[in-house]
Amino acid sequence: MSQQPFSRPGAVDLSGLAGTPAAGGAAAAPTGSSYAVRLTEQNFQETIEASMTAPVLLVFYSPSRMPESEALARDMETLSGEFEGRFLVGLVDIDAVPAIAQAMQIPSVPLVVAVIDGRPAPLLQDVLPIDQLRTQLTQVAQQLTANGIAGRHQPRHLGGAEGEDAGPGADPRYAAAQDALGEGDIDRAIAEYQKLVDANPADAEAAAGLAMARILQRTAGVDLAAARAAAAASPDDVEAQTLVADLDLLGGHVDDAFNRLVDLVRRTSGDERDRAREHLVDLFGAVGNDDSRVLRGRQNLASALF
Template identity: 85%
Template sequence: MTQQPFSRPGAVDLSGLTSAAPAGGAAGAPAGSSYAVVLSEQNFQSTIEASMTAPVLLVFYSPSRMPESAQLARDMETLSGELEGRFLVGLVDIDEVPAIAQAMQIPSVPLVVAVVDGRPAPLFQDVLPIDELRTQLTQVAQQLTANGIAGRHQPRHVAAPEGEGDEPLADPRYAAAQDALGEGDIERAVAEYQKLVDANPADAEAAAGLAMAKVLQRTEGADLDAARAAVAADPDDVDAQTLLADNDLVSGQVEDAFARLVDLVRRTAGDDRDRAREHLLALFGAVGNDDPRVLKGRQHLASALF
């Protein structure tokens, strides 16, 4: 196909999408990697919103029009697993879900589009050997890290071990951290969860445990009255607002914690806005990215940012 420049500026426009089921019935099937998902009109929005946590790579391909592009999609799926959550790969077969390609104004296939914080940018339009793809994606990840974008996605699906029943077995890896929490030793719990995350940054359960342990650490012995007074004097005091958001979370007022920081993001700019946003993302991680309150919070955050 003739290559034309991709020229879709700004945030993704989803107004052209409908709620119809994807053609052929196969577009929504799970992909082979825990960090790749076959996109349909139903899960496209949530996948774009996931770029608020870490970058999303949209891979547009067509097995019928350009068979080589399907190999690119398979290679990108493989590499998403190797990079362990650094990117979430969204696979878009434009023959199965043409509405997504139309909404994104895709001129040709193959095309790989990077989405960061809800905003798309073309990455490359060629079918590259997997080794070259690996090098390019590693370089992109390094550049993003240098710019302070170092988040990771949680696995989208993990196969259960053969023979395992419906009740999940307790994982002994988390025993030390959970014991520390049970004993009220927050410092030790943070240290134990940190060891697990350092050993495997893609361990979603350890990352969530670490995030919550850090919330408990920050609120333990904190002077909440002073924080409330500081907020009364200056509603844009980031330190005070983030502490009160932590306390809201610990008190079970999850939506209040999210709303407090979304409002702070909306009002502030520069470094203050970045700090509020990063703190909110950490609270999302503590609650769990699949929690409906987190999904709603991400939508509100996207609205506040754009």
């Protein structure tokens, strides 16, 4: 399933679950990741409230009804550690805690729901290979950064019981840039990401963050309707077309952004064509070179050039 842009529907009323005894009276079992927790009716509400700090990804699965969904839950648990607090993964076995699935009105499993500021939005409903899942989550992290959502969860546990001291928190390398984005200081965020890229050109997260921050800088204060009207009136104007491509990318319309610039490359020549191509390559970097849409976009760009 292709990733959809974040939406923010109204918050689900989950207050009825708070303090309800868990099935069998057991507490949530710790997981193997510091950023994942197995949910019960007892800890569900506090996990949702944690989404006010940073996003929570609820993974609904059923070992009995769909064994493959349990593999997705395991992979999400594994990946939660790799993202070092950008997400807290809440694992919901709907066989063990059916009340949570009922409260969330879960239609089927597997299902991954992103919760931001207490508001849920469907994210994934397929079992994906872990590499593809990692790519999807990387894109989500990039979109969050682009929208100024830079918080991180503190580790929940470290190889022991929940709440045990986990030691140092999230990787501090990106903290300065993410703090700047959270404060709306895009210029400072660009400077901080640039330092990271200069120090380590192979740092893909820093490079993607830099590219996204530059998109935010280019689109700051832009009137979307006016930009689209200008692009429609001047289909070969590189500046007008690249601006709308930036806006499309920020809005989650990745293929639209890529296709717009591929078509522009086909229609232009000389310096204008180079500018369109270079801008498209920058957008590839913002999304991530392993993304299937980027791979497809690169193929389309090569076709347009040759």
